[in-house]
Amino acid sequence: MLENIREAFDGIWSHKLRSALTMLGIIIGIASIIAISSTIMGTNEQIKQNLVGAGNNTVEVTLYQGDYPLDSSYQQVPEYVTVLTGDILPDITAIDEVEDASLYYRRDAYEMVWNGAERLNQGTIYGVDDRFMAVNGYVLRSGRGFLPEDFSACKKVALIDRAVSETLFLGESPVNKTVEISGEPYVVIGEFTQSSAFTPTITSINDYFTYTDHSGGKVLIPGTTWPTLFAYDQPASVMVRAGSTDEMTEAGKQTAAILNSTLTGSGDVQYKSKDLLEQAKKLQELSSATNRQLIWIASISLLVGGIGVMNIMLVSVTERTGEIGLKKALGAPKGRISGQFLTEAGVLTAIGGILGILVGVGLAYVVSRVSGVPIFISWYIVAATVVFSVVVGLFFGAVPAVQAARLNPIDALRRE
Amino acid sequence: MIISLEHIEKTYGTGNNRVPVLHDVNLAVEEGEYIAIMGPSGSGKSTLMNILGYLDEPTAGVYRFDGADNAHAGDARMAAIRNEKIGFVFQSFHLMQRRRAWENVALPLLYGNVPRKERKERAEAALIAVGLQERMDFYPNQLSGGQCQRVAIARAMCTRPKLLLADEPTGALDSKAGQQIMDIFDTLHEQGMTIVMITHERAVAERAKRILYIYDGWLKEEPQE
Numbered sequence: 001m002l003e004n005i006r007e008a009f010d011g012i013w014s015h016k017l018r019s020a021l022t023m024l025g026i027i028i029g030i031a032s033i034i035a036i037s038s039t040i041m042g043t044n045e046q047i048k049q050n051l052v053g054a055g056n057n058t059v060e061v062t063l064y065q066g067d068y069p070l071d072s073s074y075q076q077v078p079e080y081v082t083v084l085t086g087d088i089l090p091d092i093t094a095i096d097e098v099e100d101a102s103l104y105y106r107r108d109a110y111e112m113v114w115n116g117a118e119r120l121n122q123g124t125i126y127g128v129d130d131r132f133m134a135v136n137g138y139v140l141r142s143g144r145g146f147l148p149e150d151f152s153a154c155k156k157v158a159l160i161d162r163a164v165s166e167t168l169f170l171g172e173s174p175v176n177k178t179v180e181i182s183g184e185p186y187v188v189i190g191e192f193t194q195s196s197a198f199t200p201t202i203t204s205i206n207d208y209f210t211y212t213d214h215s216g217g218k219v220l221i222p223g224t225t226w227p228t229l230f231a232y233d234q235p236a237s238v239m240v241r242a243g244s245t246d247e248m249t250e251a252g253k254q255t256a257a258i259l260n261s262t263l264t265g266s267g268d269v270q271y272k273s274k275d276l277l278e279q280a281k282k283l284q285e286l287s288s289a290t291n292r293q294l295i296w297i298a299s300i301s302l303l304v305g306g307i308g309v310m311n312i313m314l315v316s317v318t319e320r321t322g323e324i325g326l327k328k329a330l331g332a333p334k335g336r337i338s339g340q341f342l343t344e345a346g347v348l349t350a351i352g353g354i355l356g357i358l359v360g361v362g363l364a365y366v367v368s369r370v371s372g373v374p375i376f377i378s379w380y381i382v383a384a385t386v387v388f389s390v391v392v393g394l395f396f397g398a399v400p401a402v403q404a405a406r407l408n409p410i411d412a413l414r415r416e
Numbered sequence: 417m418i419i420s421l422e423h424i425e426k427t428y429g430t431g432n433n434r435v436p437v438l439h440d441v442n443l444a445v446e447e448g449e450y451i452a453i454m455g456p457s458g459s460g461k462s463t464l465m466n467i468l469g470y471l472d473e474p475t476a477g478v479y480r481f482d483g484a485d486n487a488h489a490g491d492a493r494m495a496a497i498r499n500e501k502i503g504f505v506f507q508s509f510h511l512m513q514r515r516r517a518w519e520n521v522a523l524p525l526l527y528g529n530v531p532r533k534e535r536k537e538r539a540e541a542a543l544i545a546v547g548l549q550e551r552m553d554f555y556p557n558q559l560s561g562g563q564c565q566r567v568a569i570a571r572a573m574c575t576r577p578k579l580l581l582a583d584e585p586t587g588a589l590d591s592k593a594g595q596q597i598m599d600i601f602d603t604l605h606e607q608g609m610t611i612v613m614i615t616h617e618r619a620v621a622e623r624a625k626r627i628l629y630i631y632d633g634w635l636k637e638e639p640q641e
Binding site for chain 1: 462523
């Protein structure tokens with residue numbers, strides 16, 4: 001075996017240009033597979049980060065009617081839905097996957113929030129508790145947050161985010177100004193923003209629909225003030241923050257289970273988690289499906305590379321008939337001869353595979369720099385490609401190897 | 417008796433393209449004999465050589481080597497016989513250009529699965545026997561034709577075979593180098609080696625103890641007029 005590998009390197013080295021050209025096919029095939037798979041996984045990682053928010057693993061658990069969120073502003077809430085209070089939160093934070101939880105009310109802000117003639121067309125009003133800002137990772141840009149007396153005295157104060165501030169105050173500082181919510185005056189005490197980790201980029205219509213209700217503009221008021229604005233028995237939602245992105249699904253499901261246990265009857269209205277991770281996965285599947293076809297195309301170039309290897313090995317067998325004949329005369333059995341050519345094909349493609357990985361990683365890096373997609377090399381894929389290229393070599397080396405082994409030693413010797 | 421050929425026939429091709437090469441060849445060679453086979457080109461002497469060396473199989477007839485009939489023994493068995501019991505020397509040496517002299521000599525030992533250390537020792541001993549102790553690490557292109565043929569002889573002998581088959585061993589050499597090769601053959605013969613040599617040079621053939629002739633596939637004891 002050692003001798004075979006030595007002869008393989010001898011053979012490759014003695015025809016440097018030819019070997020390099022043969023390897024080129026393999027290099028291109030492997031490199032494109034690595035580059036494409038890296039781009040696919042990088043894109044998936046980007047989708048996940050954009051949608052789910054790196055480091056901000058919040059899950060919203062709210063009432064659903066069937067597959068759609070129940071909007072209590074115009075939909076009937078069934079009798080069996082009982083009013084939720086903050087008393088349920090200790091049960092929820094007791095879940096292993098849940099780090100923190102907040103109980104809140106929400107409502108579409110359409111045409112409800114005004115500052116003089118300026119109105120908010122798009123956005124959401126939240127009635128929140130003292131955990132809401134922390135759970136969502138919101139930080140103040142200016143002004144102050146809610147104080148305990150804001151909650152206890154049901155004060156008419158509001159926190160708004162950047163989008164609302166720009167719509168209503170056109171860039172001026174909103175702090176201590178008054179807005180009208182459903183006809184009632186509320187004092188804006190501060191402006192908040194998402195903490196730095198969450199920076200969504202919208203690149204498709206799918207992204208857009210997933211984001212709008214999350215980033216369309218938020219107005220927060222104390223949850224205790226909520227009933228003065230809207231109905232007393234409005235159902236509440238719960239926002240939980242999971243320990244990690246991968247725990248989000250489980251955190252949401254368990255929270256929904258606890259909330260559903262408060263229902264006094266059953267029907268198609270149930271608490272469900274709005275799982276952004278699931279949505280991210282759907283988007284990932286969409287982008288992977290298109291890119292996976294590219295992998296097939298890249299595989300074809302690897303196939304062509306393999307045929308190149310076979311071609312050159314056939315030439316090599318013809319060239320070395322004398323040597324093959326001599327080895328047979330000296331007592332090399334068939335297996336030894338075919339083993340030599342198989343090894344040479346395997347070594348050729350393995351070297352091509354390794355070079356292909358280097359080129360592929362380089363390509364992935366370039367793609368990442370140009371398109372902004374994060375680079376994501378899976379060593380599992382890299383290992384699989386090397387194995388695959390060697391398999392290609394052995395597969396396409398088999399025909400020449402068998403041909404070499406079958407050579408008649410006399411013919412082989414006579415030819416020189 | 418080391419070689420026994422009985423009614424050996426060899427035909428190439430099939431149907432209308434059949435070309436008979438050997439006709440009813442009978443030959444007995446005792447251990448330690450030194451035989452030369454002479455004949456013009458195309459007479460079938462190379463084919464006879466290939467059959468003797470298990471590089472080719474006869475179409476008909478029985479070939480016993482070292483007491484055994486190895487017809488249809490299979491590739492692995494044939495390879496083992498060639499490796500262990502027969503040494504080949506060719507007109508054009510057939511050395512591997514990318515291997516040093518001693519590595520060329522050790523090549524058959526590799527196929528015999530001899531350990532590396534022993535391979536080198538035996539290869540060196542064989543090279544010393546042909547007077548090339550100074551050239552062990554040389555590559556074939558650094559050696560003269562005569563030296564190359566001596567390397568080839570060392571390669572043939574290092575497995576300690578029972579039979580040395582030489583196909584025009586001096587054909588590619590000048591007369592002085594040819595003389596040296598024939599001197600080595602004489603020494604091997606004195607040591608008891610069985611040698612069968614093909615040549616078309618009378619002077620070379622006369623070094624052997626017994627000369628046979630082959631004409632159009634017929635083996636004769638006497639030269640044809």
